[in-house]
Amino acid sequence: MAAKYKDVLFGLYNDETILMKAIKTAKAKHLDIMDVYTPFPVHGLDPLLGLEESRLHIVGFIFGLLGTLTALCGISFIFGGSLLFEGDWPTIFGGKPYWSLPAFIPITFELTVLFCGIGMTVVFYLICGMGFGVDNPVLHDRITDDKFCIAFQTNDMDDSGVDELKGFFNETGAEEVHTKQI
Amino acid sequence: MKQFTFESKQKTLFMAMMGIGLLCLVLSYIFEPAAIAEAGVHQRFWSNFLLNASYFTGMAFMIAFVIAAFTLAYSGWFIVFKRLWEPFALFLVPGLVLMLVLAIGNYAHLHHLYHWAADGVTDINSEHYDAVLAGKSLFLNKGWYLFGTLVLGGIWAFCAVKFRQTSIAEDNDGAHPEKNFPYQAQLRKWSAVLLPIAAFTGPVMIWQWIMSVDAHWYSTLYAWYCMAGWWLAACSLSIILLIYLKGKGYFEQVTIEHLHDLAKYMFAFSIFWTYCWFSQYMLIWFANVGEETIYFRERLDHYSALFYGNLVINFVLPFLILMRNTTKRRNGTLIFASLIVFLGHWMDFFYLIKPGTLITAKEIAEGGGHHGAEGAHHAAAHASTFVEGFTIPGLIDIGVMIGFLGFFLYFVFQQLTKASLIPENDPYLQESLHHEVQVYE
Structure with missing residues (x-):
């Protein structure tokens, strides 16, 4: 990633079961998920995203x-x-x-x-790159409250790629879709 | 397979184990170690009886306690093997009958396990008067022992029977959610009855049954220590039995996830047990009060193999073996660790009971009766030699344990045949079937 800022396209879901289904769909479509944010730990999310055990x-x-x-x-x-x-x-x-x-x-x-x-x-x-004096960008405030978020990075993407992602959000039942530069 | 069949091969095996046990009990009755043979109290026989009867009854008690705790905590994961634990808890009934033999034996002078139960220790005019024991006689007396075993133990057994009955009644009737609610309410009611009562009376009975073999000594940590040991024994035996029964084709729904959680309990409580062991030891060691320190002095001097072996078998080995997730999720290592824990805690109780009973027997052998308040100290100075069946477990003692284990397993397998292995109508069954420990492979 060469760019200083990340252009992020993210969708917010209401429920973790919908989120899990959406991630499975994204996997099937070979979409490159940047990260997933949830207000609480979701059982089975780590293996689904292919995360390794923390060291x-x-x-x-x-x-x-x-x-x-x-x-x-x-x-x-x-x-x-x-x-x-x-x-x-x-x-x-x-x-x-x-x-x-x-x-x-x-x-x-x-x-x-x-x-x-x-x-x-x-x-x-x-x-995690956290600490005093570090500016931590937050995608959306409700991620820490009641929304489940899937985020994609769109820096090097053309319009058709972005449209595909938007279509994916639409199809999997995202409540809101936003873009943000962090 | 939902219905368990008690194969004749298993029956023969358990019968043979009981036969070995009976033979060894008879042998231990006849062949008393020479050092205490003069006393004529058959101390090896009775101390083995107390050791094994209390060990298996204690396991039953802890399982009843844990079922109550899990039920009240709305825990669902154990439901799939609940039908194995119910017979464990039901063993309170035959177990308490065995303990009752000892309680009645106090009156009938069948045995001399407890110094406080001897004649004259509370009579100030008697030559056997013991001021310390007289001071404790409000609690350490035959009546309390009988009352505790019969009434307090009876309450535990009653609740265990209620758990079983309610669970089976739910099986037969509560096919619909609205129907099984009353059964769950019943289960919770009896759990709520048992939990506080067992938490207070369990320690009381441990003081009576086990701690009072060293009647002059006491420790407030002792009861937790014993309860942790019993729970570990029951937990390890459950793991071994579940893996065995799975191999036979029963309990297919019990997966490695359930065994993993049981192994976690084994790991955690091994550490808790060591915590209790160490706290008890360190406080007594540091305070250096003669009447307390004598307990450990005796054990360090004459039972050093058991003293240090106890820590290795019950702490170091389970800690190192069960630390990693991979060892908690493999049948081979699980069985190995469970065997260590089961035998290790049997040895731990051996180490708790035998020295005290040996001292009591020696006093009788030397003095023809009990000494005064200094008796324990006096006898300790003479207990310098190796005594078979007391200093370390002999073949006869292990044989007796095999006998009691055979009896326990016979009882459990017999009870397993009486109900479906899966509690079909339990509302938590689905939760249990889908139980999963998230592990990174």
């Missing part, structure tokens, strides 16, 4: 591991008694050894979850 959970695993290591290293650095660290401030709690794993498990668990949660959120924002 976000791998990120979660890596950040979780990082959290576990941070917790264990941090605790070891403070209390010592382990192979790696001498102990910055060794303290005896309840007559236990300086380095006593069962007592560290809750903190380790919490830091793992914390790192995992924050890491996944930040990476999710990054890969």
Whole structure:
């Protein structure tokens, strides 16, 4: 995609079953769907669009591991008694050894979850191109409310191609058809 | 196939399993380990009886509980194999009869599983007086044990029978939507009765049946821990049975999607079980209060194979095996993991029950009666040797488990023949048939 702006032709549907049927029709006609927007997750939509499984959970695993290591290293650095660290401030709690794993498990668990949660959120924002100061174009406000949207990119299309798409929207029962430049 | 036939081959197999169990029970009655033979209380026999009776009754209880929870949550996905769970829950009836043997045994001095049930522990003039047990005697007494098993257990069994009856009545009658509504209302009513009662009385009976073998010790987490274990056992047995019955041509509509969700329960509750295990251990370890720590000291010193093996079998293995979606969706790995979980939790209950009963038997063997408040501590110091059938499960103990398993399966298969395998008129059946877990292959 060379153009700076995308010319988008999109249709709004009232119901997810109509939407699903429309996507199947588009597939049969080999129309190149840019994206589909729904107000809530629609069961079976991802396989229909041929989307692959998100790799976000791998990120979660890596950040979780990082959290576990941070917790264990941090605790070891403070209390010592382990192979790696001498102990910055060794303290005896309840007559236990300086380095006593069962007592560290809750903190380790919490830091793992914390790192995992924050890491996944930040990476999710990054890969979606969202964040502070980023202008996020929205095709139509009602996509976040009660409308289901199929969008096509029409930058390099001639009129007959656009007409074909409009005919497709007509035929599959779209309530509204709009164009927008984003 | 909607109608289940109990083949004579299966009958023979279960009969043989029960035969092995009976033989092993007799053997465990005769051959008491030498260390406690003097006591003459047949502790190996009775502790095996308690272990297996409570294990299978507990599974039945948890299935009744889960049916109630699912019904009240308007859950539909399990309807297609509901007819397998109803007999599971119905096992409460024979299971409670087995537990009743123990409750009556408290009065008749058939067994000495529970220190608190011994003569004189609450009598301040007796040489066997035990101040701690006397303090707990308002709850830990024979009357409560009998009342709990008979009345509280009776309420569970009654609700389980009601679930079954209503479900079958719906099968015979509610062919039209307007007709099956009253049956659903009935089901929800009995679920609403059972759920809160079971949530409160389940722990109470766990304290009575299992936790009180270590009568001086207590833990508030114990009941959740046991309930998680029972649910895991029932869940794993359901998976094995469903795959077996599917292989025989029954339950065709039970797809890998349903098994996947059951496997998710197995995965999640294995972690929950470990959470309970660890919380209980860590709090007691850290607080370092003598009367609580003795419980784990005893187990770490003399049952270290069970102590660490328990964590490996019930946490590490299910966690690693069931983590990926692919292993949750393959019959082979599912059966493997289910077998591990089923046997692992049997071993877990072995580890919960045996040390306490061994200490009680040793006290009797050494003192000719029960010691005072320090009894448990005193006996622990002498329990340093390996005792067959207590330190690790012996062949006889495994044989007894096979016997009880045979009885359980015989009962379940017998009940399966009595109704259609698919509840045709259940309003949630269609939802269950179309149940799908969205997985990226």
